[in-house]
Amino acid sequence: MQTRRIGALAVVAVILTGACSSAATTAPASAAAPGGSAAASGKTVTIGVDLPLSGGEFANGDPTKKGVQLAVDQANANGGVGGYKILLSIKDDAVNGVHNPQQGATNVQSLVADPSVIGVVGPFNSNVGAAEIPITNQAGLLQCSPANTNPGLTKPQYGALQIRKAFPNRINYIRVATTDDIQGLAGAEFAYKDLGKRRAYVVDDTETYGKGLADVFVKQFTALGGTVIKEDGAPATTTDYTPLLTAVQGQNPDVVYFGGVTATGGGLLRKQMAQVGMGNLAFGGGDGIVDGPGNVQGSFIKVAGAAAANSFGTIAATHDIPNASAFADAYQKAYGEQPGAYSASAYACTQVILQALQAVAGNTPQSGLREAVRAYATNPSNKFNTQLGTISFDQNGDTSQHIISFYKTDMSADGGVGNWVFVRQQDFGTSGSSASPAASQ
Numbered sequence: 001m002q003t004r005r006i007g008a009l010a011v012v013a014v015i016l017t018g019a020c021s022s023a024a025t026t027a028p029a030s031a032a033a034p035g036g037s038a039a040a041s042g043k044t045v046t047i048g049v050d051l052p053l054s055g056g057e058f059a060n061g062d063p064t065k066k067g068v069q070l071a072v073d074q075a076n077a078n079g080g081v082g083g084y085k086i087l088l089s090i091k092d093d094a095v096n097g098v099h100n101p102q103q104g105a106t107n108v109q110s111l112v113a114d115p116s117v118i119g120v121v122g123p124f125n126s127n128v129g130a131a132e133i134p135i136t137n138q139a140g141l142l143q144c145s146p147a148n149t150n151p152g153l154t155k156p157q158y159g160a161l162q163i164r165k166a167f168p169n170r171i172n173y174i175r176v177a178t179t180d181d182i183q184g185l186a187g188a189e190f191a192y193k194d195l196g197k198r199r200a201y202v203v204d205d206t207e208t209y210g211k212g213l214a215d216v217f218v219k220q221f222t223a224l225g226g227t228v229i230k231e232d233g234a235p236a237t238t239t240d241y242t243p244l245l246t247a248v249q250g251q252n253p254d255v256v257y258f259g260g261v262t263a264t265g266g267g268l269l270r271k272q273m274a275q276v277g278m279g280n281l282a283f284g285g286g287d288g289i290v291d292g293p294g295n296v297q298g299s300f301i302k303v304a305g306a307a308a309a310n311s312f313g314t315i316a317a318t319h320d321i322p323n324a325s326a327f328a329d330a331y332q333k334a335y336g337e338q339p340g341a342y343s344a345s346a347y348a349c350t351q352v353i354l355q356a357l358q359a360v361a362g363n364t365p366q367s368g369l370r371e372a373v374r375a376y377a378t379n380p381s382n383k384f385n386t387q388l389g390t391i392s393f394d395q396n397g398d399t400s401q402h403i404i405s406f407y408k409t410d411m412s413a414d415g416g417v418g419n420w421v422f423v424r425q426q427d428f429g430t431s432g433s434s435a436s437p438a439a440s441q
Helices: 008-016 055-077 101-113 126-139 180-194 208-223 242-249 266-275 300-308 324-335 343-361 366-377
Strands: 044-051 085-092 117-121 143-145 173-175 199-204 227-233 255-259 282-285 311-315 384-386 389-391 403-410 419-427
Touching: 044 055, 044 101, 044 343, 055 085, 055 300, 055 324, 055 343, 085 101, 101 117, 101 126, 117 343, 117 366, 126 143, 126 173, 126 208, 143 343, 180 208, 180 255, 180 282, 180 311, 180 403, 199 208, 208 227, 208 255, 227 242, 242 266, 255 266, 266 282, 266 300, 300 311, 324 343, 343 366, 343 384
Parallel strands: 044 085, 044 117, 117 143, 143 173, 199 227, 199 255, 255 282, 282 311
Antiparallel strands: 311 403, 384 389, 403 419
Protein backbone atom coordinates (compact mmCIF):
# COMPACT_ATOMS: atom_id res chain seq x y z
CA MET A 1 0.00 0.00 0.00
CA GLN A 2 1.30 3.43 -0.91
CA THR A 3 0.63 5.95 1.83
CA ARG A 4 1.21 9.63 2.13
CA ARG A 5 4.64 10.21 3.61
CA ILE A 6 4.72 12.24 6.82
CA GLY A 7 7.49 13.47 9.06
CA ALA A 8 8.90 11.31 11.82
CA LEU A 9 7.64 13.80 14.40
CA ALA A 10 4.07 12.79 13.60
CA VAL A 11 4.94 9.19 14.40
CA VAL A 12 6.31 10.32 17.76
CA ALA A 13 3.21 12.37 18.53
CA VAL A 14 0.82 9.49 17.98
CA ILE A 15 2.54 7.49 20.72
CA LEU A 16 1.15 9.75 23.38
CA THR A 17 -2.01 11.27 21.99
CA GLY A 18 -5.43 9.79 21.46
CA ALA A 19 -6.02 7.68 24.58
CA CYS A 20 -9.30 8.75 26.10
CA SER A 21 -12.43 7.52 27.79
CA SER A 22 -15.95 8.82 28.05
CA ALA A 23 -14.89 10.52 31.25
CA ALA A 24 -11.49 11.97 30.40
CA THR A 25 -9.31 13.24 27.60
CA THR A 26 -5.54 13.04 27.77
CA ALA A 27 -3.21 15.93 27.20
CA PRO A 28 -1.20 16.33 24.00
CA ALA A 29 2.37 15.09 23.85
CA SER A 30 3.77 18.52 24.58
CA ALA A 31 2.04 18.42 27.96
CA ALA A 32 3.12 14.87 28.77
CA ALA A 33 5.61 15.79 31.46
CA PRO A 34 3.96 18.05 34.08
CA GLY A 35 6.43 19.93 36.19
CA GLY A 36 9.30 19.39 33.76
CA SER A 37 10.71 16.71 31.55
CA ALA A 38 11.42 13.18 32.67
CA ALA A 39 15.12 13.90 32.53
CA ALA A 40 14.67 16.83 34.91
CA SER A 41 12.54 14.85 37.34
CA GLY A 42 14.87 11.84 37.44
CA LYS A 43 11.89 9.52 37.76
CA THR A 44 11.75 6.25 35.82
CA VAL A 45 9.35 3.40 35.18
CA THR A 46 9.99 0.15 33.35
CA ILE A 47 8.21 -1.73 30.59
CA GLY A 48 9.01 -5.42 30.48
CA VAL A 49 9.46 -7.27 27.20
CA ASP A 50 9.14 -11.05 26.94
CA LEU A 51 9.73 -12.51 23.47
CA PRO A 52 11.64 -15.39 21.86
CA LEU A 53 14.91 -13.76 20.84
CA SER A 54 17.36 -16.52 19.97
CA GLY A 55 17.87 -19.46 17.65
CA GLY A 56 15.10 -20.29 15.23
CA GLU A 57 12.78 -17.79 16.94
CA PHE A 58 15.00 -14.79 16.18
CA ALA A 59 13.23 -14.11 12.87
CA ASN A 60 9.98 -13.36 14.70
CA GLY A 61 11.20 -12.09 18.05
CA ASP A 62 13.86 -9.58 17.06
CA PRO A 63 11.76 -7.30 14.80
CA THR A 64 8.94 -7.49 17.35
CA LYS A 65 11.31 -6.35 20.11
CA LYS A 66 12.51 -3.50 17.90
CA GLY A 67 8.94 -2.28 17.58
CA VAL A 68 8.85 -1.85 21.36
CA GLN A 69 12.27 -0.24 21.45
CA LEU A 70 11.36 2.26 18.73
CA ALA A 71 8.25 3.45 20.60
CA VAL A 72 10.14 3.85 23.87
CA ASP A 73 13.10 5.64 22.27
CA GLN A 74 10.76 8.08 20.56
CA ALA A 75 8.81 8.73 23.75
CA ASN A 76 11.98 9.40 25.73
CA ALA A 77 13.32 11.67 23.00
CA ASN A 78 10.06 13.61 23.29
CA GLY A 79 10.56 14.25 27.02
CA GLY A 80 9.24 11.06 28.55
CA VAL A 81 5.68 10.30 29.61
CA GLY A 82 3.89 11.85 32.57
CA GLY A 83 7.17 13.00 34.06
CA TYR A 84 8.81 9.58 33.76
CA LYS A 85 11.64 8.29 31.63
CA ILE A 86 10.83 4.85 30.26
CA LEU A 87 13.25 1.96 30.74
CA LEU A 88 13.06 -1.50 29.19
CA SER A 89 13.68 -4.89 30.81
CA ILE A 90 14.03 -7.38 27.93
CA LYS A 91 13.68 -11.13 28.49
CA ASP A 92 14.25 -14.02 26.06
CA ASP A 93 11.78 -16.88 26.48
CA ALA A 94 13.47 -19.18 23.95
CA VAL A 95 15.44 -22.19 25.20
CA ASN A 96 17.68 -24.00 22.75
CA GLY A 97 16.25 -21.78 20.03
CA VAL A 98 12.56 -22.57 20.65
CA HIS A 99 10.00 -20.61 22.70
CA ASN A 100 9.59 -22.20 26.11
CA PRO A 101 6.58 -21.72 28.43
CA GLN A 102 8.55 -22.47 31.58
CA GLN A 103 11.16 -19.86 30.68
CA GLY A 104 8.39 -17.38 29.95
CA ALA A 105 6.90 -18.01 33.38
CA THR A 106 10.30 -17.47 34.99
CA ASN A 107 10.72 -14.24 33.06
CA VAL A 108 7.41 -12.73 34.15
CA GLN A 109 8.00 -13.77 37.76
CA SER A 110 11.12 -11.61 37.59
CA LEU A 111 9.18 -8.73 36.04
CA VAL A 112 6.38 -9.01 38.62
CA ALA A 113 8.98 -8.79 41.38
CA ASP A 114 10.32 -5.49 40.02
CA PRO A 115 8.07 -2.73 41.41
CA SER A 116 9.14 -0.31 38.67
CA VAL A 117 7.52 -2.49 35.96
CA ILE A 118 4.15 -1.01 34.98
CA GLY A 119 3.40 -3.28 32.01
CA VAL A 120 4.79 -6.02 29.78
CA VAL A 121 4.82 -6.36 26.00
CA GLY A 122 4.61 -10.04 25.11
CA PRO A 123 4.70 -12.90 24.82
CA PHE A 124 4.78 -13.90 21.15
CA ASN A 125 3.60 -17.52 21.44
CA SER A 126 0.26 -18.62 22.84
CA ASN A 127 1.50 -21.53 24.95
CA VAL A 128 3.93 -19.13 26.62
CA GLY A 129 0.98 -16.82 27.23
CA ALA A 130 -0.92 -19.66 28.91
CA ALA A 131 2.00 -20.13 31.30
CA GLU A 132 2.45 -16.42 32.03
CA ILE A 133 -1.10 -15.12 32.45
CA PRO A 134 -1.78 -16.94 35.76
CA ILE A 135 1.27 -15.19 37.21
CA THR A 136 0.56 -11.69 35.91
CA ASN A 137 -3.16 -12.03 36.70
CA GLN A 138 -2.34 -12.87 40.31
CA ALA A 139 -0.02 -9.84 40.48
CA GLY A 140 -2.26 -7.42 38.58
CA LEU A 141 0.46 -6.63 36.03
CA LEU A 142 -0.69 -5.51 32.59
CA GLN A 143 0.41 -7.61 29.62
CA CYS A 144 -0.15 -6.65 25.99
CA SER A 145 0.65 -9.32 23.43
CA PRO A 146 1.37 -8.24 19.87
CA ALA A 147 0.97 -11.75 18.46
CA ASN A 148 -0.89 -14.27 20.69
CA THR A 149 -3.92 -15.61 18.83
CA ASN A 150 -5.25 -18.64 20.73
CA PRO A 151 -8.82 -17.82 21.88
CA GLY A 152 -8.38 -19.79 25.10
CA LEU A 153 -6.20 -17.00 26.53
CA THR A 154 -9.11 -14.57 26.73
CA LYS A 155 -12.50 -16.06 25.86
CA PRO A 156 -14.41 -17.84 28.66
CA GLN A 157 -16.07 -20.27 26.24
CA TYR A 158 -12.58 -21.54 25.34
CA GLY A 159 -11.42 -21.95 28.94
CA ALA A 160 -9.87 -18.57 29.71
CA LEU A 161 -11.37 -18.37 33.19
CA GLN A 162 -9.14 -21.27 34.22
CA ILE A 163 -6.07 -19.38 33.03
CA ARG A 164 -6.94 -16.20 34.89
CA LYS A 165 -8.46 -18.12 37.78
CA ALA A 166 -6.87 -16.03 40.56
CA PHE A 167 -8.95 -13.01 39.53
CA PRO A 168 -11.18 -14.15 36.65
CA ASN A 169 -13.04 -10.83 36.50
CA ARG A 170 -9.92 -8.66 36.70
CA ILE A 171 -8.47 -8.40 33.23
CA ASN A 172 -4.74 -7.81 33.06
CA TYR A 173 -3.97 -9.43 29.69
CA ILE A 174 -4.86 -7.69 26.42
CA ARG A 175 -3.77 -8.27 22.84
CA VAL A 176 -3.75 -6.34 19.57
CA ALA A 177 -3.85 -9.48 17.38
CA THR A 178 -7.18 -11.09 16.62
CA THR A 179 -7.83 -14.73 17.51
CA ASP A 180 -7.40 -18.11 15.82
CA ASP A 181 -11.10 -18.80 15.68
CA ILE A 182 -10.90 -16.04 13.06
CA GLN A 183 -7.40 -16.69 11.68
CA GLY A 184 -7.96 -20.41 11.09
CA LEU A 185 -11.25 -19.65 9.41
CA ALA A 186 -9.52 -17.09 7.19
CA GLY A 187 -6.80 -19.56 6.18
CA ALA A 188 -9.42 -22.12 5.16
CA GLU A 189 -11.36 -19.58 3.13
CA PHE A 190 -8.21 -18.43 1.33
CA ALA A 191 -7.24 -22.01 0.46
CA TYR A 192 -10.74 -22.91 -0.72
CA LYS A 193 -11.94 -19.70 -2.35
CA ASP A 194 -8.80 -17.87 -3.47
CA LEU A 195 -6.66 -20.86 -4.41
CA GLY A 196 -9.46 -23.23 -5.39
CA LYS A 197 -8.13 -26.11 -3.30
CA ARG A 198 -10.42 -28.99 -2.36
CA ARG A 199 -8.30 -31.71 -0.69
CA ALA A 200 -6.24 -30.68 2.33
CA TYR A 201 -3.69 -32.52 4.43
CA VAL A 202 -3.28 -30.80 7.83
CA VAL A 203 -0.33 -31.08 10.22
CA ASP A 204 0.00 -29.34 13.58
CA ASP A 205 2.82 -29.10 16.11
CA THR A 206 0.56 -30.26 19.03
CA GLU A 207 1.06 -26.92 20.83
CA THR A 208 -1.59 -24.48 22.03
CA TYR A 209 -1.35 -22.17 19.03
CA GLY A 210 -0.72 -24.75 16.32
CA LYS A 211 -3.34 -27.32 17.33
CA GLY A 212 -6.00 -24.67 17.85
CA LEU A 213 -5.30 -23.01 14.51
CA ALA A 214 -5.31 -26.32 12.63
CA ASP A 215 -8.57 -27.44 14.21
CA VAL A 216 -10.36 -24.28 13.11
CA PHE A 217 -8.92 -24.64 9.60
CA VAL A 218 -10.23 -28.22 9.41
CA LYS A 219 -13.69 -27.24 10.59
CA GLN A 220 -14.05 -24.33 8.16
CA PHE A 221 -12.46 -26.05 5.15
CA THR A 222 -14.89 -28.93 5.61
CA ALA A 223 -17.85 -26.57 6.06
CA LEU A 224 -16.98 -24.88 2.77
CA GLY A 225 -17.18 -28.23 0.97
CA GLY A 226 -13.52 -29.26 1.03
CA THR A 227 -12.15 -32.62 2.14
CA VAL A 228 -9.54 -32.97 4.86
CA ILE A 229 -7.91 -36.28 3.97
CA LYS A 230 -6.02 -36.49 7.27
CA GLU A 231 -4.89 -34.42 10.24
CA ASP A 232 -1.64 -35.37 11.97
CA GLY A 233 -0.02 -34.04 15.12
CA ALA A 234 3.78 -33.89 15.00
CA PRO A 235 5.54 -32.36 18.03
CA ALA A 236 8.24 -29.75 17.70
CA THR A 237 10.92 -32.40 18.24
CA THR A 238 10.03 -34.01 14.89
CA THR A 239 12.98 -34.09 12.50
CA ASP A 240 11.59 -36.34 9.78
CA TYR A 241 8.15 -35.70 8.28
CA THR A 242 8.67 -38.01 5.32
CA PRO A 243 6.74 -40.98 6.82
CA LEU A 244 3.71 -38.73 7.32
CA LEU A 245 4.02 -37.25 3.85
CA THR A 246 4.46 -40.51 1.99
CA ALA A 247 1.46 -41.97 3.85
CA VAL A 248 -0.88 -39.34 2.37
CA GLN A 249 0.83 -38.74 -0.97
CA GLY A 250 -1.30 -41.35 -2.74
CA GLN A 251 -4.52 -39.69 -1.52
CA ASN A 252 -3.80 -36.72 -3.78
CA PRO A 253 -3.96 -33.68 -1.49
CA ASP A 254 -3.81 -30.37 -3.34
CA VAL A 255 -2.82 -28.25 -0.31
CA VAL A 256 -0.93 -28.89 2.93
CA TYR A 257 -1.76 -26.67 5.90
CA PHE A 258 0.51 -26.39 8.95
CA GLY A 259 -0.57 -25.28 12.41
CA GLY A 260 2.52 -24.05 14.20
CA VAL A 261 5.54 -21.81 13.75
CA THR A 262 8.68 -22.16 11.70
CA ALA A 263 10.73 -23.23 14.71
CA THR A 264 8.29 -26.04 15.55
CA GLY A 265 8.45 -27.60 12.10
CA GLY A 266 6.88 -25.35 9.49
CA GLY A 267 9.98 -24.73 7.39
CA LEU A 268 11.28 -28.30 7.69
CA LEU A 269 7.93 -29.79 6.71
CA ARG A 270 7.83 -27.66 3.58
CA LYS A 271 11.41 -28.56 2.70
CA GLN A 272 10.74 -32.28 3.08
CA MET A 273 7.58 -32.04 0.98
CA ALA A 274 9.83 -31.17 -1.96
CA GLN A 275 12.18 -34.03 -1.12
CA VAL A 276 9.37 -36.60 -1.44
CA GLY A 277 7.94 -35.10 -4.61
CA MET A 278 5.19 -32.96 -3.12
CA GLY A 279 6.89 -29.62 -3.64
CA ASN A 280 4.44 -28.53 -6.32
CA LEU A 281 1.55 -28.51 -3.82
CA ALA A 282 0.38 -25.29 -2.21
CA PHE A 283 1.45 -24.90 1.41
CA GLY A 284 -0.22 -22.71 4.00
CA GLY A 285 -0.10 -21.68 7.61
CA GLY A 286 -0.79 -18.90 10.07
CA ASP A 287 1.33 -16.03 11.31
CA GLY A 288 3.81 -18.48 12.79
CA ILE A 289 5.43 -18.97 9.39
CA VAL A 290 5.14 -15.44 7.94
CA ASP A 291 8.40 -14.39 9.53
CA GLY A 292 10.61 -12.47 7.15
CA PRO A 293 12.87 -12.80 4.13
CA GLY A 294 15.15 -15.63 3.16
CA ASN A 295 18.28 -13.99 4.51
CA VAL A 296 17.00 -13.85 8.10
CA GLN A 297 18.20 -16.47 10.55
CA GLY A 298 15.51 -19.06 11.26
CA SER A 299 12.88 -17.70 8.86
CA PHE A 300 10.51 -20.02 7.01
CA ILE A 301 12.03 -19.12 3.64
CA LYS A 302 15.56 -19.57 4.98
CA VAL A 303 14.76 -23.02 6.38
CA ALA A 304 12.66 -24.28 3.46
CA GLY A 305 14.92 -22.80 0.78
CA ALA A 306 13.62 -23.01 -2.79
CA ALA A 307 10.75 -25.21 -1.56
CA ALA A 308 9.21 -22.13 0.11
CA ALA A 309 7.69 -21.16 -3.24
CA ASN A 310 3.90 -21.45 -3.58
CA SER A 311 3.28 -20.88 0.12
CA PHE A 312 0.66 -18.65 1.71
CA GLY A 313 0.12 -17.37 5.22
CA THR A 314 -2.00 -15.11 7.37
CA ILE A 315 -1.20 -12.35 9.83
CA ALA A 316 -3.74 -11.66 12.58
CA ALA A 317 -3.50 -7.90 12.18
CA THR A 318 -4.02 -5.18 9.62
CA HIS A 319 -1.47 -4.67 6.85
CA ASP A 320 -2.77 -1.27 5.81
CA ILE A 321 -1.66 0.53 8.94
CA PRO A 322 -2.07 4.30 9.18
CA ASN A 323 0.99 6.31 8.14
CA ALA A 324 2.76 3.14 7.04
CA SER A 325 5.54 4.96 5.21
CA ALA A 326 6.43 7.11 8.21
CA PHE A 327 6.59 4.06 10.48
CA ALA A 328 8.72 2.13 7.98
CA ASP A 329 11.02 5.11 7.53
CA ALA A 330 11.51 5.56 11.27
CA TYR A 331 12.15 1.84 11.74
CA GLN A 332 14.56 1.75 8.79
CA LYS A 333 16.46 4.75 10.13
CA ALA A 334 16.78 3.17 13.57
CA TYR A 335 17.67 -0.39 12.56
CA GLY A 336 18.72 -0.39 8.91
CA GLU A 337 16.01 -2.83 7.88
CA GLN A 338 12.32 -3.02 7.14
CA PRO A 339 9.80 -3.78 9.93
CA GLY A 340 8.81 -7.38 10.60
CA ALA A 341 5.30 -8.81 10.56
CA TYR A 342 4.62 -7.82 14.17
CA SER A 343 6.85 -4.75 14.58
CA ALA A 344 3.89 -2.37 14.25
CA SER A 345 1.81 -4.52 16.60
CA ALA A 346 4.53 -4.41 19.27
CA TYR A 347 4.82 -0.67 18.75
CA ALA A 348 1.03 -0.44 19.23
CA CYS A 349 1.16 -2.44 22.48
CA THR A 350 3.80 -0.05 23.76
CA GLN A 351 1.64 2.91 22.75
CA VAL A 352 -1.25 1.49 24.77
CA ILE A 353 0.92 1.21 27.89
CA LEU A 354 2.39 4.69 27.41
CA GLN A 355 -0.98 6.30 26.75
CA ALA A 356 -2.41 4.63 29.85
CA LEU A 357 0.56 5.92 31.84
CA GLN A 358 0.02 9.43 30.55
CA ALA A 359 -3.65 9.28 31.45
CA VAL A 360 -3.06 8.28 35.09
CA ALA A 361 0.37 9.69 35.98
CA GLY A 362 -0.83 13.16 36.99
CA ASN A 363 -2.94 11.98 39.92
CA THR A 364 -1.35 8.65 40.85
CA PRO A 365 1.66 8.14 43.15
CA GLN A 366 4.42 6.05 41.62
CA SER A 367 3.60 3.20 43.98
CA GLY A 368 0.11 2.99 42.47
CA LEU A 369 1.05 3.24 38.79
CA ARG A 370 1.03 -0.50 38.05
CA GLU A 371 -2.61 -0.91 39.07
CA ALA A 372 -3.70 2.41 37.57
CA VAL A 373 -2.14 1.56 34.20
CA ARG A 374 -3.74 -1.90 34.22
CA ALA A 375 -7.17 -0.55 35.08
CA TYR A 376 -7.02 2.17 32.43
CA ALA A 377 -5.73 -0.02 29.61
CA THR A 378 -8.30 -2.77 30.19
CA ASN A 379 -11.31 -0.47 30.51
CA PRO A 380 -13.48 -1.14 27.42
CA SER A 381 -14.57 2.53 27.45
CA ASN A 382 -11.05 3.73 26.68
CA LYS A 383 -9.74 4.03 23.14
CA PHE A 384 -6.12 4.18 22.03
CA ASN A 385 -4.66 5.89 19.00
CA THR A 386 -2.05 3.40 17.79
CA GLN A 387 0.03 2.48 14.78
CA LEU A 388 -2.70 -0.05 13.95
CA GLY A 389 -5.42 2.60 14.12
CA THR A 390 -7.85 3.42 16.92
CA ILE A 391 -8.45 0.37 19.08
CA SER A 392 -10.09 -0.63 22.32
CA PHE A 393 -10.30 -3.88 24.26
CA ASP A 394 -13.46 -5.79 25.15
CA GLN A 395 -14.45 -7.23 28.51
CA ASN A 396 -12.03 -10.14 28.00
CA GLY A 397 -9.09 -8.08 26.72
CA ASP A 398 -9.51 -8.80 23.00
CA THR A 399 -8.92 -6.11 20.41
CA SER A 400 -11.76 -4.35 18.64
CA GLN A 401 -10.00 -5.05 15.31
CA HIS A 402 -10.77 -8.37 13.58
CA ILE A 403 -8.68 -7.99 10.44
CA ILE A 404 -6.67 -10.78 8.83
CA SER A 405 -3.96 -9.99 6.25
CA PHE A 406 -3.01 -12.54 3.59
CA TYR A 407 0.50 -13.06 2.23
CA LYS A 408 2.28 -15.32 -0.24
CA THR A 409 5.92 -16.10 -0.88
CA ASP A 410 7.74 -14.43 -3.76
CA MET A 411 11.11 -16.07 -4.25
CA SER A 412 12.34 -13.22 -6.49
CA ALA A 413 11.72 -10.57 -3.83
CA ASP A 414 14.45 -8.72 -1.94
CA GLY A 415 17.05 -9.22 -4.62
CA GLY A 416 16.34 -12.91 -5.00
CA VAL A 417 16.51 -14.06 -1.36
CA GLY A 418 12.72 -14.33 -1.28
CA ASN A 419 10.15 -12.73 0.98
CA TRP A 420 6.47 -12.66 1.90
CA VAL A 421 4.39 -10.23 -0.15
CA PHE A 422 0.98 -8.82 0.73
CA VAL A 423 -2.05 -10.13 -1.16
CA ARG A 424 -5.06 -8.52 0.54
CA GLN A 425 -6.71 -8.04 3.90
CA GLN A 426 -10.19 -8.87 5.14
CA ASP A 427 -12.31 -7.60 8.02
CA PHE A 428 -14.11 -10.50 9.66
CA GLY A 429 -16.30 -8.28 11.81
CA THR A 430 -17.13 -8.44 15.48
CA SER A 431 -18.52 -11.96 15.31
CA GLY A 432 -15.66 -13.46 13.33
CA SER A 433 -17.99 -14.28 10.47
CA SER A 434 -16.71 -13.74 6.96
CA ALA A 435 -17.25 -10.29 5.51
CA SER A 436 -16.52 -9.03 2.06
CA PRO A 437 -12.79 -8.55 1.43
CA ALA A 438 -11.35 -5.16 2.24
CA ALA A 439 -9.88 -3.57 -0.83
CA SER A 440 -6.12 -3.80 -1.02
CA GLN A 441 -4.43 -0.64 -2.18
